[in-house]
Amino acid sequence: MTRPDLQLVARALTTPPHALAAPWLPHVRAAGLGGAxxxxxPQDHPWRPALRADALGQGARHAVIRRAVFALYTRWLDAGIPAILIKGFALAEFEYAHDGARFYGDVDVLIPPDPETVVRAVNVALAHGWRSDGLHAHPEAWTHESVHLLSPDGQVRLDVHRFLPSNWLAGTARSAALSRGLWQRARQVNWQGVPALRLHPLDEVVVAIALGRCWGGDRGGLKGADYLDLELLCRHYGLQAAELAAHAAHLGATQTWKAFWQLCNPLQGQLELRPAVTAPLLQAAAARDGVKRRPQVLGRLRRVLELAPYLFTGLGDMLRAMWAVRRGGDPRTHLQGWTPATAVHIRLSLPQVNRTVSAVRLLTRWLHPRQKREGVCVPRAYATYRALRRLGYPAVFVSGVARSGAGVTGHAWVESDRGPLDAYGEPFNRRQFRVLFQWPPQD
Structure with missing residues (x-):
């Protein structure tokens, strides 16, 4: 798969159609912005035929996702569970003129943060065939998200938020206060005859996009879609620079917004996507707004103590995995030997699963320090599968391939019997790779 040149992507998004240069096209497509x-x-532009497949593919995918999300959303409404549609899916559904014009990964919703509401929402989803990763049963492990749900057909991953933006850098109290404001300003829209909630346009821009990038896990990394989203929202709702700055100031994000607007300003045609440029500027601005990275020493020490028992037992799994890779042969032979003959009856707690997966990831990094992800995917997946199965957890090993230029790239990963493992960190593998086989085989 082509790695996009972010400078060329930014130029393609900020250049008038008649001045687009042919070498930019593959980079736009690799960034997932072909449909947009x-x-x-214009209808006669020479790039349109080349981008038709992107738009059709994204449009078909959005139609599938819309059906599943709409059905669950109406059932939540019937149960008295409010939910605000946020981020990429909401923008694709309500702001973009064509279904294939806005690529996004998972679907994000914001629901009230109290455990009772979260559990009720999950129970409704489970009753209609959705699967949960189990996070909802562990409020002590919640971050800005309280659960991840997978649709019955496995095509939709729904990230259920309790806070927006993330509390990772902003802190729980601040994120909770900002989220309460989002609920107060939320607007009701008509969604195929159903009343649905969306963020206020000012919150769509300042909180969901700008603060979402600067105060959360992205830590100052921007995406090309941010520019297109801002351009549409500003045009649809007549948003002006002074109005956006005033809203940011009201939220205590004056410096963060000022820096973000310098880097991503569709009113002036300005866009910078290179992380080496954006991250230092945005992190420094966030710090001036009181959003600072927490000291790492104590956190790392606590993490090491948590993982120590799993690292000790996981080392044996990793060494066996490395031996299997060197031996070669059909992967299913190794996997069958690591799969207990009896049915799995034990379901580990979510913290146990997460620590097992994290320990193997850390061991992979230590024992393969010079190799990239593609070079260590098999030993990591082998070791993770073996470790989880050894503990009685119903892990699933998956092998897939994807086109990469003129060749083919292979990849291996591990899921649970319910879908992607959040701790594994690769929730979209089945979209990026065509599955060759999985073990144990599907019934």
Whole structure:
């Protein structure tokens, strides 16, 4: 798969259609912006035929996702569970003119943060065939998200938020206060005859996009879609620079917004996507707004103590995995030997699963320090599968391939019987890779 040149992507999004240069096209497509850019081009533009497949593929995918999300959303409404549609899915559904014009990964919703509401929402989803990763049963482990749900057909991953933006840097109290404001300002829209909640346009821009990038896990990394989203929202709702700055100031994000607007300003045609440029500027601005990275020493020490028992037992799993890789042969032979003959009856707690997966990831990094992800995916997946199965957990080993330029790239990973493992950190593998086989085989 082509790695996009972010400078060329930014130029393609900020350049008038008649001045687009042919070498930029593969970089736009690799960034997932083909459908979005096609929607902006005149009918006779030479790029439109090349981008047609991108738009059709994204449109078909959005239609599938819309059906599943709409059905669950209406059932939540019937149960008296409010939910605000946020981020990429909401923008694709309500702001973009064509279904294939806005690529996004998972679907994000914001629901009230109290455990009772979260559990009720999950129970409704489970009753209609959705699967939960189990996080909802562990409030002590919640971050800005309280659960991840997978649709019955496995095509939709729903990230259920309790806070927006993330509390990772902003802190729980601040994120909770900002989230309460989002609920107070939320607007009701008509969604196929159903009343649905969306963020206020000012919150869509300042909180969901800007603070979402600067105060959370992205830590100052911007995406091309941010520019397109801001451009649409500003145009649809007549948002002006002074109004956006005033809202940011009201939220205590004056410096963060000022820096973000310098880097991503569709009113002036300005966009910078290179992390080496954006991250230092945005992190420094966030710090001036009181959002600072927490001291790492104590956190790392606590993490090492948590993982120590798992690292000790996981080392044996990793060494066996490395031996299997060197031996070669059909992976299913090794996997069958690591799969207990009796049915799995034990379901580990979510913290146990997460620590087992994290320990193997850390061991992989230590024992393969010079190799990239693609070079260690098999030993990591082998070791993770073996460790989880040894503990009685119903892990699933998956092998897939994807086109990479003129060749093919292979990849291996591990899921649970309910879908992607959040701790594994690769929730979209089945979209990026065509599955060759999984073990144990599907019934």
């Amino acid at each position: 850019l096609r929607a902006r081009l």
